[in-house]
Amino acid sequence: MAHLGSGRRRIAVPIGLALTASLAFLPTVAASAAPLGTTAGTATAAKPDTTGPKLSYVANLNTYATVQAAKKAVERAGGTVVTSYEQIGVVVAHSQNPDFAKQLRAQRGLFVSVGATRTAPLQTVATTEEGTTQKLSAADAAKATAAATDGQEPLEPNQWDLRAIRADQAHKINDGSPDVTVGVIDTGVDDTHPDLAANFSKGQSANCVGGIADTTDGAWRPYPDGSDHGTHVAGTIAAARNGIGISGVAPGVKVAAIKVSEPGTSLFFTEAVVCGFMFAAEKGIEVTNNSYYVDPWLYNCKADDDQKALVEALGRATKYAERKGVLSVASAGNSNHDLASNAIVDDTSPDDGTPVPRTIDPHVCLDIPTQLPGVVTVSATGDQGIRSYYSSFGLGVVDVAAPGGDKWQIPATPDANGRVLSTLPGGGYGYKQGTSMAGPHVAGVAALLKSAHPNATPSQLQAMLKAQATKAACPEKLYDATGALVDATTCQSKWGQTGYYGYGVVDALKAVK
Secondary structure, X not given: OOOOOOOOOOOOOOHHHHOXXXXXXXOOOOOOOOOOOOOOOOOOOOOOOOOOOXXXXXXXXXXXXXXXXXXXXXXXXXXXXXXXXXXXXXXXXXXXXXXXXXXXXXXXXOEEEEEEOOOOOXXXXXXXXXXXXXXXXXXXXXXXXXXXXXXXXXXXXXXXXHHHOOHHHHOOOOOOXXXXXXXXXXXXXXXXXXXXXXXXXXXXXXXXXXXXXXOOOOOOOOXXXXXXXXXXXXXXXXXXXXXXXXXXXXXXXXXXEEEOEOOOOOOEOHHHHHHHHHHHHHOOOOEEEEOEOOOOOOOEEOXXXXXXXXXXXXXXXXXXXXXXXXXXXXXXXXXXXXOOOOOEEEOOOOXXXXXXXXXXXXXXXXXXXXXXXXXXXXXXXXXXXOEOOOOOXXXXXXXXXXXXXXXXXXXXXXXXXXXXXXXEOOOEEEEEOOHHHHHHHHHHHHHHHHHHOOOOOHHHHHHHHHHXXXXXXXXXXXXXXXXXXXXXXXXXXXXXXXXXXXXXXXXXXXHXX
């Protein structure tokens, strides 16, 4: 994965104005000197401090506060409004005033919470994959093509992941509807890829970096020196069955790109992700895939004023998207953390500066968006159906599981590669592993469900995902990071769920039946 106490501001009243009545009858008394920060005869508020680093903030309004009033408060505190969302009462702003958030928080009639979205200054200008991309070699491509049978895509023999969720059987019944779109909120998608071009929806794509949706042609593509992550995710969801390369889980649906990662760092900040969810909601996207956590905090603790505001803003955005018909799917993460435990050591936050190790309780310090209400949380499995060694888990937190790849679980495929094969920018193909790769399998199955049940609400789609999942009991053993088989002592089960797999592994065939 990817991977900031005073009361209301007071205006100083010049002594000259305060004594007007008495001095009016004393013409021989000289006028008092103008107070600091004013010119003679004119009173102005003290200018806000602008000596601090330039940071981005989200300000969450009270129920009855207006965006217009909030904007004025932002400006008085030395901020510049970047954008605002009246639908959810969130304002995004920039400021160099070190006390910007503190001054706005003091105005309780306007704001519920205000927080900096990062700890490092804005630059002029992290994802949930485990390890680096392994490009498909020409030799492995040739072996796969030679092994392909009638009806298979050339590289499909290497796609053990499709068979693990019976997507190959589902395609014989229904590939999904072009009326359904999955929005890939990620690092951008190369829509010129021959396996993606036919299913790509330009009208539902944008670049949300900075917090404002840019829909100019190609703005949604990866940066020239950027990540291949979003393009890989998109291929798993909706690579076309066109006789080229691979097949997606739902090769008949549309896929859109909503780029939210910063150039250079590929970090995902709150203002961009809020924009992504709001854009998806307003553009009629039915499913979003979120294979990342929102930087700079792996876990956002509500006791911290800044982190509390980030949770609030993103919670409002995902809830609004859900009300508009969007089902959001998110990866559980690659830290091998038990998200249902009472204590986790987070030694990576903040990831835009110097991390400070801390012990957090994941019940109150949330991995977002994956732990937000209404979001489908996905853990990763390998070819043997065992939880992948890196995948985070948690009883009552993980909803479903899906193939994310595991280099230790070796499939009987031509390439014998346990990672997930998908599309890369520039027309190529490659392997990745991570809960980032598990999420798009679930998003693809959700798109098949939406195709079969066009009137289903997000909550109904989520219920069907869980009900149709293939139940998976806690295993006796699993692979650790070194490839050794160890006892699966961290798996808990209750009420038909397990901490490793939730309600089970998603099933594409049941979705189309």
